[in-house]
Amino acid sequence: MSAFTVQDTVGEVVARHPVLSRLFETERIDYCCGGKKTLGEVCQAKGLDPQAFLATLEQVTSAHRSESDTDPSSMSLTELADHIQATHHAYLRDALPRLDMLTERVASVHGSDDPRLRDVRETLLTLADELTSHMMKEEQVLFPMIRQLEVSDRLPSFHCGSIANPIRQMEAEHQDAGGALNAMRTLTDDYTPPTYACNTYRAMLDALAHLERDMHLHVHKEDSILYPRALQRETELAEGAHAR
Ligand SMILES: [Fe+2]
Ligand SMILES: [Fe+2]
8 A cells, every 4th residue: 555645745745755855846846835735736736647646656765765864854853953054054055155156157247148147146146135034033033942842841931922923934935935946947947058058157057956956855844844843842832831
């Protein structure tokens, strides 16, 4: 029997099997912001046969069962927040200044051949500003609250009320970042280099594709694993307080 059902959500199955993120990217199935959709809904929207799709998921996961993917669903809340900060936030702090340099060079050299390259640059600059402030809010406000929830045995009182408030804000910002990434994918014809592209142009497209992949995994770990578990922990502590 398949380990997957059409009622499973895209976010849940990627949480259980991170290796599926690659398949979903190839199929252009959004597993971060669109992670709440069920596999059945996705098949219907894409015109895929659900049974064949579930069988493909089964094949991919069994082929990779021995692969030692980092399994975020087995981490504690603190471990997962630390992991996201040390990998995905660290990656962005390195990649965004490089993309700033690459998009500036490509837009100034090739912007007159293809004005969309100037839009890529503008979109990247806005996204970089937003992500920088987004990561700061997670690292200085939300992640410390999450770590505190994990070690507390009674409900902490937070300045902002429920942890649901900052989480809602972060999820909205993820949607905006997803929109900017989609826009850059469209503006670059799915990161396809034109025949005249120089090495810098190709390096920019590679770096943008990498940015999209890393952001998908990053947002998935937050929206589908870390944040739902933090909300659940807050609810458990609140129920414990009522029971006392
Ligand atoms: Fe983050
Ligand atoms: Fe985030």
